[in-house]
Amino acid sequence: MKQRITFIQRVDAGFDPEQAVLTASSLSVRNLDAAREDRITVGLAELPEELRTVLEQSNELHLRWASEGYFDAVAPFSSRVSPGLHVHYTPLKSESSSEALCTLLRTVVAPNKDAQYKDCSKLEESFITPPLLSTRFASSASLQYHTHLPSIQSLVKYIQNTVCDQSRTDGSECRTRADALLSADSVDIDYDSISQTLTVSGLWTSPPTGGWTDKFQKPASPTDQIEFGLLGTEAGLEPEEIKMGGLLAVVGQDKKLKPTMFSFPSRHQPLTEPSSYTVSFASPTGLHPKMSISMPRSSLKRPPAPSDTTCALHTYLTLPSTIFGDQYQLGTTDPLFLESHNLVSLHALAGEMDLEAPDWVVQRWGSNWLLELATPPEAEDAASTPGPSNWTATIPLHLRYLPPSETGYRTAHIPWPVVFWACTAEDDTKMGLNPFDRTNLGWDGLFGPRTLFYQLQPAGDHLVEEIDVPVLRLEGDGYFQGRYIEFGTCVAISLGFLWVLWRLARVAWSSGVGNKRAEAVHDKKE
Amino acid sequence: MALFNSPARVFFAATALRLILLVYGGWQDAHSAVKYTDIDYMVFTDAARYVAKGESPYARDTYRYTPLLAWMLMPTAWEGVASWSTLTFAFGKVLFALSDVLAGWLVVQLLIRCYRFPVERALRYVAAVWLWNPMVANISTRGSSEGLLGVLVAALLWATLTKKPVLAGLILGLAVHFKIYPFIYGVSILWWWDAERDGSTVTSSGLLSKAWGFITPSRVKFTIAALASFVALNLVMYLQYGQPFLHHTFFHHLTRIDHRHNFSPYSTLLYLSAAGGAETRFEALAFLPQLILVVIALPLVLAKKSLTTAMLAQTFTFVTFNKVCTSQYFLWYLILLPFYLPSSSLIRKPTLGISAAILWIAGQALWLHQGYNLEFLGLSSFVPGLFLAGISFFAVNVWILGIIVQDGECAGEITVALK
Numbered sequence: 001m002k003q004r005i006t007f008i009q010r011v012d013a014g015f016d017p018e019q020a021v022l023t024a025s026s027l028s029v030r031n032l033d034a035a036r037e038d039r040i041t042v043g044l045a046e047l048p049e050e051l052r053t054v055l056e057q058s059n060e061l062h063l064r065w066a067s068e069g070y071f072d073a074v075a076p077f078s079s080r081v082s083p084g085l086h087v088h089y090t091p092l093k094s095e096s097s098s099e100a101l102c103t104l105l106r107t108v109v110a111p112n113k114d115a116q117y118k119d120c121s122k123l124e125e126s127f128i129t130p131p132l133l134s135t136r137f138a139s140s141a142s143l144q145y146h147t148h149l150p151s152i153q154s155l156v157k158y159i160q161n162t163v164c165d166q167s168r169t170d171g172s173e174c175r176t177r178a179d180a181l182l183s184a185d186s187v188d189i190d191y192d193s194i195s196q197t198l199t200v201s202g203l204w205t206s207p208p209t210g211g212w213t214d215k216f217q218k219p220a221s222p223t224d225q226i227e228f229g230l231l232g233t234e235a236g237l238e239p240e241e242i243k244m245g246g247l248l249a250v251v252g253q254d255k256k257l258k259p260t261m262f263s264f265p266s267r268h269q270p271l272t273e274p275s276s277y278t279v280s281f282a283s284p285t286g287l288h289p290k291m292s293i294s295m296p297r298s299s300l301k302r303p304p305a306p307s308d309t310t311c312a313l314h315t316y317l318t319l320p321s322t323i324f325g326d327q328y329q330l331g332t333t334d335p336l337f338l339e340s341h342n343l344v345s346l347h348a349l350a351g352e353m354d355l356e357a358p359d360w361v362v363q364r365w366g367s368n369w370l371l372e373l374a375t376p377p378e379a380e381d382a383a384s385t386p387g388p389s390n391w392t393a394t395i396p397l398h399l400r401y402l403p404p405s406e407t408g409y410r411t412a413h414i415p416w417p418v419v420f421w422a423c424t425a426e427d428d429t430k431m432g433l434n435p436f437d438r439t440n441l442g443w444d445g446l447f448g449p450r451t452l453f454y455q456l457q458p459a460g461d462h463l464v465e466e467i468d469v470p471v472l473r474l475e476g477d478g479y480f481q482g483r484y485i486e487f488g489t490c491v492a493i494s495l496g497f498l499w500v501l502w503r504l505a506r507v508a509w510s511s512g513v514g515n516k517r518a519e520a521v522h523d524k525k526e
Numbered sequence: 527m528a529l530f531n532s533p534a535r536v537f538f539a540a541t542a543l544r545l546i547l548l549v550y551g552g553w554q555d556a557h558s559a560v561k562y563t564d565i566d567y568m569v570f571t572d573a574a575r576y577v578a579k580g581e582s583p584y585a586r587d588t589y590r591y592t593p594l595l596a597w598m599l600m601p602t603a604w605e606g607v608a609s610w611s612t613l614t615f616a617f618g619k620v621l622f623a624l625s626d627v628l629a630g631w632l633v634v635q636l637l638i639r640c641y642r643f644p645v646e647r648a649l650r651y652v653a654a655v656w657l658w659n660p661m662v663a664n665i666s667t668r669g670s671s672e673g674l675l676g677v678l679v680a681a682l683l684w685a686t687l688t689k690k691p692v693l694a695g696l697i698l699g700l701a702v703h704f705k706i707y708p709f710i711y712g713v714s715i716l717w718w719w720d721a722e723r724d725g726s727t728v729t730s731s732g733l734l735s736k737a738w739g740f741i742t743p744s745r746v747k748f749t750i751a752a753l754a755s756f757v758a759l760n761l762v763m764y765l766q767y768g769q770p771f772l773h774h775t776f777f778h779h780l781t782r783i784d785h786r787h788n789f790s791p792y793s794t795l796l797y798l799s800a801a802g803g804a805e806t807r808f809e810a811l812a813f814l815p816q817l818i819l820v821v822i823a824l825p826l827v828l829a830k831k832s833l834t835t836a837m838l839a840q841t842f843t844f845v846t847f848n849k850v851c852t853s854q855y856f857l858w859y860l861i862l863l864p865f866y867l868p869s870s871s872l873i874r875k876p877t878l879g880i881s882a883a884i885l886w887i888a889g890q891a892l893w894l895h896q897g898y899n900l901e902f903l904g905l906s907s908f909v910p911g912l913f914l915a916g917i918s919f920f921a922v923n924v925w926i927l928g929i930i931v932q933d934g935e936c937a938g939e940i941t942v943a944l945k
Contacts, residue, residue: 286902328568328587340559355588358785360801401785403801408906470906472797480909482803489795490808492917493847496791496924497815500843503931504819504827511831511935 002041004227005216006436007034008074009246011232020230020247020257025218027228027251031211034230035074037436038177039201047198048162054100055191055198061101062088062440063189068150068415068464071185071205072457075233075270076242076436079444080455081186082318082415083463085109085152087145088440089127092193102126109147110154118321118365120145125363128351130445144350144442145365146318148413148464156181170220183208188438218252226251235272236263239306240452265432267444268453271421275299276459279416285467289323291395293373293419295456300375300391303454305423312344315393315417316443317369321352321362322412322469323397325369330395342393344372348446358401370446371395373419399469404482408473416463421454422447530646530653533634537627540657544623547667551619552612563619567669570595570618571602578603584770590778592704593763593771595671622666622673629677630657632684633864640687641865651864665857672854675705676861682708683834686715689724691744695751702752703759706779707844707858710820712752714829714836719744784850787900787912789893791920792849794913809849816847828934834865835934842930846923870933882926889919 009015013033020029044052055061064086073080085108089101102120111119120126127143156178164174181187184202191198216226231246242264247257277295293315302311319325329337331346338344351367373393402410420443430449431437439445444453473480529535551562573583573596583589583596601617604610630652637648656662656676666673678701685694694715701708721742763771785800787793792812798804820840828836841859845851872879896911 284903286904287900288902328572334559336557336559353587356786358800401797401801404798404803408908468904470900470904470908472794472801472803472908473906474798474803482798483805485794485798485909485913486804486806486808488913488917489791490806492791492920493812493815496847496920497819499924500819500927500931501823503928504823507831507931507935508827 001043001046001219001221001224002227003216003219003225004037004039004041004229006037006039006229006231007032007212008036008077009034009230009232010074011234015230022228022249022251022254022257024255025252026215027226027249028213028215029230030213032213032230033207033211035077035206036204036212037077037201038180039199040177041197041199042163044196044198048165050100050162051104051198054104057092057100058191059090059092059193060088060440061090061189061191062086063187064088064441065149065152065155065187067185068462069185070458070461070463073185073270073455074205076244076266076268076434077203077205077438078270078455079268079438079441079453080418080458081441082146082316082418083148084318084415085147085149086318086442087127088130088143088442089145090142105145107158108152108155109149111147118147118363126365128364128367130368130442131348131350144368146320147365148320148415150464152181152184152187155187173217190440216251225253228257230257233270238265239304240265240267240269242266242269264434266434266436267431267451268438268455269303269305271303271454271456273298273301274457275301276457277419278459279463279465281414281465281467285399287399287470289397289399289467291317291397291414291417291465292392293395293417294390294392295419297376297389297391299456303421303423303452305421305452305454306425309423309425309452311421311423313373313375313419314347314422314443315371315373315395315419317371317395317417318366318415318442319351319369319397320366320413321364321400322359322366322402323399323414323467324352324355324367325349325395325397326355327353330369330371339374341395342374342391343395344374346371355398360403362400368442369395370443399467402469402471404472404474406473406475408471408480409468410471412467412469414465414467416458416460416465418443419456419458421456423452423454424448425450425452530649533645533649536649536653536657537631540627540630540653540663543658543660543663544626544667547663548616548619548623551667552616556612562668564665564668564670566671567618570599570669570671571615574599574618575603582767582770584767584774590774591671592759592775593767594704594759595674619667619669622669622671623663625677626662626666626673627657629673629680629861632677632680633861636680636684636687637864641868643868647868648864651868655863655867656861659860662857662860665854670854672857675701675708675858678704679708679711679837679858679861682711682715683837686719686833689744691719691747692751695748695753696755698748698752699755699757700759702756703775706776707841710840710844711837713821714825714833714840715748716745717825718829718833718836719748720830782850787897787908789851789853789890789916789919790849791916793916794908796849797908812847812849816844819843819847824931828931831934834862835930838862838866839927839930839934842923842927846920846927866930866933869936871929872933878929882929885922886926889915889922893919 007029018030019032021027044055047055064081066081066083068083087105099122102122105120118126127145129142130144159178160175164171164178181202183204185205186203188201189198216228219226228249228251229246231244234243236243243261244263245261246259248260249257275295276299277293280292280294281289282292300313305311317325327346327349332338333345346369348370349367352362352364353367354362376391399412424447427450474482554562569586569589570591572586573589576585577583577593577596578600583593589596598621599618601614604614633656634648634652637643637652638645662673678697682694682697682701685697698708698712698715719742721739724742724744763775783796783800784790784793785797787797792809795804795809799807799809820843824836824839824843828839838859841862845855845858848855867873872882893912893915896907896915899905899907900912
């Protein structure tokens with residue numbers, strides 16, 4: 001087992017050498033004002049049986065969880081996914097359907113009864129296949145899943161019950177570490193069959209009140225290791241590089257903290273100027289809600305990417321099955337439609353596209369959409385032009401019918417999409433090595449390997465929109481009961497049927513069935 | 527009014543109205559993000575593009591029609607100079623609009639020849655109900671294919687009333703292949719076309735000879751022609767496009783569960799039962815009242831008295847008792863109204879006619895208001911709003927249906943074979 005603890009201090013954060021003390025057996029930090037990433041790497045053999053079974057069937061398994069709350073992503077951890085749990089999975093054998101993964105997922109998500117959770121009994125029924133723009137970008141997993149997940153309490157409990165109990169000596173330490181994940185802003189879990197290791201990373205973009213105070217003991221087993229880093233970030237010499245400097249140490253091995261300075265290419269780059277966006281649905285939402293993505297015009301300057309790259313603003317939507325886009329409406333090339341919504345084009349889509357099915361018929365979790373957004377014309381960049389200070393792109397969406405409820409409404413939870421600049425270079429060689437690299441986010445695989453991403457920061461306290469979806473109101477007792485509808489319809493149809501029959505009978509009675517009327521016969525005789 | 531003296535003027539005005547709408551539609555499409563063109567037309571033209579590329583029209587999601595439609599619209603897939611493409615794009619709409627006018631012409635001819643209407647009177651009714659009806663012109667120029675059904679039904683009536691059994695059968699087969707519902711007319715036409723209608727005066731007595739007498743040359747020709755054209759068309763399409771053709775053209779319409787709100791009285795019940803909240807499976811029997819009336823009772827009682835009134839009543843009943851009903855369905859019976867209205871009690875008794883019109887519109891308005899609340903305001907108006915509105919609209923329709931049935935007793939066409 002390997003641990004890597006990285007603290008990232010902002011430029012303006014103060015640091016006193018007393019705050020990080022390394023001894024022969026431990027390292028302690030005190031009141032440290034920094035963002036923090038913990039990364040634990042575990043070999044397959046060290047894992048409990050249940051988890052190992054799942055992983056042994058996997059070629060790749062990547063879980064990405066992001067909190068619904070506000071957090072300020074900091075370089076080199078500036079990449080984001082929409083809130084909730086994302087699963088990217090490639091089975092070892094393409095036809096093998098792993099029920100074990102579904103069982104694991106259900107444990108981790110622990111859906112409550114009313115959640116619009118797409119249960120997965122078979123992977124191929126609830127997972128979607130992400131689009132492959134080109135086989136050369138084979139970086140995306142073959143199956144994908146997402147679910148609304150405000151808290152990872154069940155995941156933490158699962159880790160404590162299975163992983164931690166196995167550990168011999170550091171059981172309580174393990175449980176403390178797992179508990180800490182509850183306050184993380186984002187959690188990544190990665191496994192691939194080549195390395196045969198499982199990596200769990202937690203990211204806290206801001207310290208707890210009073211700063212980080214923690215003590216890391218030298219591991220008991222000689223095979224285990226704890227790496228420690230206290231770093232600051234600045235722009236690299238090249239636009240695609242990030243430069244970091246600070247102190248590094250391996251606990252129990254190094255005698256003192258080693259000053260260091262290094263730089264590396266990074267696909268995820270911070271935007272140098274503050275840039276944010278907000279997401280909302282115009283009220284009333286009706287059955288056809290329109291998603292608005294608003295950005296201050298000042299947020300929309302071309303990122304500082306190399307001049308030979310092409311930059312375009314994108315948004316990547318993760319929509320649960322309750323809400324969907326019409327691929328023909330959004331995929332149009334009609335400039336009038338696109339201009340009126342400040343869209344450029346729909347680049348990729350995957351998942352549940354049915355335009356008519358109600359939610360209870362849809363088996364897969366939902367859909368993903370990559371759209372290129374328009375940016376204000378260059379002339380307006382001068383900021384001298386009057387007009388609204390916000391630039392808004394709108395995406396027309398539609399709601400599915402949801403099952404009846406007692407109140408006549410159900411809530412659809414729609415995570416905010418991510419918004420980012422993608423700057424693509426002609427060159428399609430692989431990116432150089434980056435110790436903090438992050439891939440398998442869903443949207444990154446839709447671009448070439450040398451693309452640089454600059455993400456805008458979502459500015460809101462709650463990054464999930466909640467829409468009231470009108471549904472049939474049904475009560476156990478009271479005025480709104482299913483049987484009244486059944487009875488009422490039955491009576492109305494029967495009365496209508498009998499009324500028409502009665503009218504027909506009267507006609508038949510007075511002139512006989514099938515007889516022609518007198519005049520017609522009379523006419524014929526003429 | 528002098529205008530109605532001249533068929534040329536009436537048809538010129540009808541064509542001009544459609545031409546203006548076509549040009550206006552093209553202008554709106556080019557200048558506004560809100561399109562004049564119907565979404566369905568985009569489906570047809572997408573499908574035509576697939577066909578032009580040698581692929582199946584069913585490669586387009588929600589294409590649920592015969593491949594004939596996509597074939598007919600192949601010119602819309604012609605790519606060329608930009609200015610040409612707007613013209614070729616409108617090809618289908620022009621076709622639908624021309625079918626409208628042709629349907630109107632056929633109805634006028636029938637009214638004059640078989641119903642002995644003076645030209646002016648015939649023109650006045652057809653213009654009011656169909657040719658100058660802005661709703662009809664709007665639907666076809668927006669690119670909805672319902673107009674094609676109008677011309678097929680008018681042609682079917684024309685071939686029947688002018689005693690061309692083979693042609694009538696061929697048209698019926700084609701119409702049923704296009705949209706399933708016209709099969710109901712087959713029953714009425716068969717019952718109507720007795721030996722007497724063929725000019726035979728032999729009156730048979732005895733049950734057996736009566737039964738034997740049912741089989742007349744015209745009925746046999748009509749039936750065989752209808753089956754032949756229906757089977758042949760389906761066979762060709764099946765050989766060409768296989769299972770997807772059968773699924774999308776027929777099975778989809780038979781097996782779909784229309785859980786979305788619509789004018790049908792069954793709408794709320796279907797939502798309830800599709801979501802698994804119904805205790806009985808009453809809606810599974812919905813076809814019974816509908817088909818008993820449409821296929822048995824109405825033809826039996828009305829067809830021999832007045833074929834067109836029987837067909838109108840059939841269509842009205844089919845739409846009223848259907849499990850799904852949208853506003854385009856109302857177009858289905860519009861083409862038959864010019865035959866019925868002139869002698870109907872709705873015209874003879876203006877109070878009755880105006881009450882019927884007001885109630886029908888009020889029923890629509892009530893439903894549309896609830897639909898607006900749901901669709902645009904997001905209010906949960908399924909119960910009691912949409913449920914009661916659907917039932918009320920049904921009640922109004924059934925009441926009007928009763929009037930049509932009653933009128934069927936004393937309305938009729940003169941069906942002397944034309945020499």
